[in-house]
Amino acid sequence: METEPSNGLARAIDRVRGQRAVVWAVITSTFFIGFGGGVVYPILPNLGAVLGISPWLVGAILSANRFSRLVANAPAGGLVDRVGTRTPFVVGMVVQAVATGTYVVAMVAPFPEAWFMVARVGWGVGSALVFATAYTIAADVSDGGSRGANMGLIRGGVLFGFPTGVVIGGIVSEVAGTVTAFSVATAFAALASVVAYWAVPETHVEGERSQSVKPWDVNTSLPALTVGTVNFAVFFVYIGAFFAVLVLFLDQAQLRVFGFDAQGSSGIFMGITVVAAGVSMYTSGAISDRRQSRVPTLLVFLVATSLGFLLLAAVESLPVLVVACLLIGAGQGGTSGPLMALLGDLVPDAEMGRAVGTNNVLGDLGGGFGPIVTLPLVETAGFDPIFVACAALPLLAGGLLLAGVRRETGQFVPRVES
Structure with a gap:
């Protein structure tokens, strides 16, 4: 017959395994979605002359995601405290996947500069949702003995996705063409969305939603x-x-x-x-x-x-x-x-x-x-x-x-x- 201490140890082990599974699901999703953020960098500057986009506009397109994310960061954080982590995380992943797919549309549609700008703005909004939720999920499933390591792991997933996208964008576009490079990035972004949907549970809001939290609230503590x-x-x-x-x-x-x-x-x-x-x-x-x-x-x-x-x-x-x-x-x-x-x-x-x-x-x-x-x-x-x-x-x-x-x-x- 199992003793109570052994049951408690088993529950503790299961809890730790569950935490690790959630953290690794977040890491995998953020790593794959990061491809779309980096793949455009080695490609778009060279496309400026081909597509008739001015250097100033190329710079504006590359920076558009940062400025849209700057506006979206605080509302994204408020939304997480209001409705939880799972829905904003999955939605952010899907928005970034659609934004990456818009690069492909931009290559074949009229007014490519407009499509690229829409994609980068959408990417910034999606990344604001993903960043706000990823770190909150890590905080929710961690305690004082694991929070630092989990935060570092998730930050690493976010960090390395971008340069990997830069490398893949440069190599694949050189070997197979620009549309193929954007399509590969879109496929990885879609995979990241699927992983997020199936593997990331709700960690932040239990029971009734925190309706008192407004999406535009900012934490100034x-x-x-x-x-x-x-x-x-x-x-x-x-x-x-x-x-x-x-x-x-x-x-x-x-x-x-x-x-x-x-x-x-x-x-x-x-x-x-x-x-x-x-x-x-x-x-x-x-x-x-x-x-x-x-x-x-x-x-x-x-x-x-x-x-x-x-x-x-x-x-x-x-x-x-x-x-x-x-x-x-x-x-x-x-x-x-x-x-x-x-x-x-x-x-x-x-x-x-x-x-x-x-x-x-x-x-x-x-x-x-x-x-x-x-x-x-x-x-x-x-x-x-x-x-x-x-x-x-x-x-x-x-x-x-x-x-x-x-x-x-x-x-x-x-x-x-x-």
């Missing part, structure tokens, strides 16, 4: 604003500064690899940062779980980001540049898991969707305004002052993190259970 500000700083220096000026920096410094020019070399160094970020995402989250405290891990990776930009300001050789890229990538990825886990630790479950929306809004603002600020300043002040300023920003964010956490919890380094 201290934890949401503190975590969002750190996210702003990280995205500003990584996407907004590093990615925006790297090709110009390599051109001026005459740093090249494998015989490529500045453009090809910048892609390789960006890839180094992405790999470093992917490795550090899961490991940093798992470390914060084991230590039962997020703040020390976050500070370590914020300092790593700062050191990477200081090395950029002193770069004189390729080995130093590689180390700088590794530090910047590891710093960016290493903050992702613990930062979202900290948000889940500090925000009530019923408000997590809106808190994630606030965090995503601030992150998109950082990534969006970074190039607007850094590119003109590079022309007037040069690279070194920009890199030094980017080194200071993560440290400032770390100080704000400590202040916000201290104000919220009464401790600079609170434990997860507190």
